[in-house]
Amino acid sequence: MPAPVRFELQATDPGSAARTGVLHTPHGAVETPAFMPVGTQATVKGVLPELLRASGSRMLLANTYHLALRPGEGVVARLGGLHRFMAWDGPILTDSGGFQAFSMSDRASLTERGVAFRSHLDGSLLDLTPERAIAIQESLGADVAMVLDHCPALPAEKSAIAEATDRTIRWARRCKEARSRADQAVFGIVQGGAHADLRRECAERLVELGFDGYAIGGVSVGESPDEVRKAMEVTSPHLPTDQSRYLMGVGRPQDVLDAIAAGVDLFDCVLPTRNGRNATCLSMRGPVRLRNAAHKADPRPIEEGCDCPACSRFSRSYLRHLFLAGEMLGPILASIHNLAFLHRLVRTAREAIGEGRYVQFRAEALEALGP
């Protein structure tokens, strides 16, 4: 099978494991490091495709669990696949549902066979085996599919994490055997919690199986930032340098900068759009809370110098008014700015890596961002 997705390594930073590259996909190339906005239900909440693109988005994430339940992957396939369905002609990655087995554990029962979900919509059964996770993702037709993984809740006994890691590897094999689309990449997911030996073993065995890229999973599940950093640092060295690395569920600017230093290429997170809907905006001077009375007649944009569709013409005063008035345009514009902010952060990181000054860039950025 020819590789549908190819990672081209470009620059590496002399002072860290940071690197730049290009992810080539059937729907175009993405310069990395790159941040992927989350379109859980085949839409990044409130943001039309052209505004996503204007905010700097190049590759999106969508959710297998949610789309399988509604509208159903068969409907998406009949409508021509996910790209056509949601009118996004750039690359898309779909997750596998493994994270939902963790985050909706009260509705999920996990066995060696797979994960059985009771739908949060109508209580119906979604029987998500590794084979079915791949089949659904092939129907959706994203550029990158993810293997079904077992993501344990932390803190947990090492034995429980080891068991989940072993299962993740067995499921990864089943996913690999089940895949049939030549035009879709499949990424493996490395589990192992904060245990260097488990992470290493999982990475090596997945690489032995051979995937088109590798994700670092089991983060954003209750562990501390230090544990996330450790998970990345112990995992990255055991992943091929010529394939892309994706850190799942991370989008806090400070964490993104750390992960880039550890050699991560791809990120996704609901944070920019969720915060945006709550009137909290990202900026290089720390958060801007748009409901604050201080912004009542504030003519400034959310962030000076930002050329996003929000900042280029709307004041904090107007945005505050929209939020107080409960108008949809508030969440829309704040989401757009937050996406533009993260894309810009990652783009400037990319430039710094290209110029061999990532360590300094990161230190200055962390200083400006605050805690």
Place this chain on the structure above:
Amino acid sequence: MPAPVRFELQATDPGSAARTGVLHTPHGAVETPAFMPVGTQATVKGVLPELLRASGSRMLLANTYHLALRPGEGVVARLGGLHRFMAWDGPILTDSGGFQAFSMSDRASLTERGVAFRSHLDGSLLDLTPERAIAIQESLGADVAMVLDHCPALPAEKSAIAEATDRTIRWARRCKEARSRADQAVFGIVQGGAHADLRRECAERLVELGFDGYAIGGVSVGESPDEVRKAMEVTSPHLPTDQSRYLMGVGRPQDVLDAIAAGVDLFDCVLPTRNGRNATCLSMRGPVRLRNAAHKADPRPIEEGCDCPACSRFSRSYLRHLFLAGEMLGPILASIHNLAFLHRLVRTAREAIGEGRYVQFRAEALEALGP
């Protein structure tokens, strides 16, 4: 004072009172008949300015009562006026608050002096005299301001309607005396219910006072379509042919076609955006209800042949999914289509008038639209 807004009559229809024209304003020209979307709180719900323009919008309406309460006309003025505040560089018309004295009558007490509102937001007092209505609108800085009128609830005794009509004329005089901006037009509002003699008297006395255009008020307040038609038919002949005529609050396609036949140039209504938010779309084959199960895998756009930002790339299947999933993009796209539909209806009416075949056009359109 030079006329800031000038109406240029173009074609008249041989078979009806329908006419085409151009409304010249400080923010550009608008071909009439024209439909104005409603941006109550300085935003057409969920629709960014560029998407309004793409849907065919040329002139918007905003609400004095709502904006005076929040964010306050002083804030809007400090931010550079309403156009700058909401980033809409086309013409804007502001209503006067007279309609809210009717629609929120439980919060309003009306005397000869004006209308005293208890704010629906925090109970504070808004003392809306004719002078204050003009002052607020001058602070907002729309291209067209409306006089404060007394809009009686129907059905009502003729004596009550006569009293409201007389007060409307007295208030119109006070508004005219209070105005001070040379770059803002003020339109008078004709009241009189379904009484030809009252409408005629009101129109003649307002014309005697002299305004930059005239609105037909007191419709959409509980009367039947026949009464609306009658109000228009008895009023239009007493208005100057070289000034624009605005029918307030009417946007049902069938009613718009009737009003055009009676010589109306401008319309506004929340219907397209409100219906859109409720998943009901306008089409020349009658309403399309996007939540219907029939659209589950329907690849068709809302309306075949529509080139709006929704129909040009999204299927009914996708839109149905968005509404069922509670995603903002559903209301956004349905609102955009509904605006595009009404703008197209009015544009094709304009073309038919220009070609002297409005009567036939209207008959065919009413037939297609259904009841």
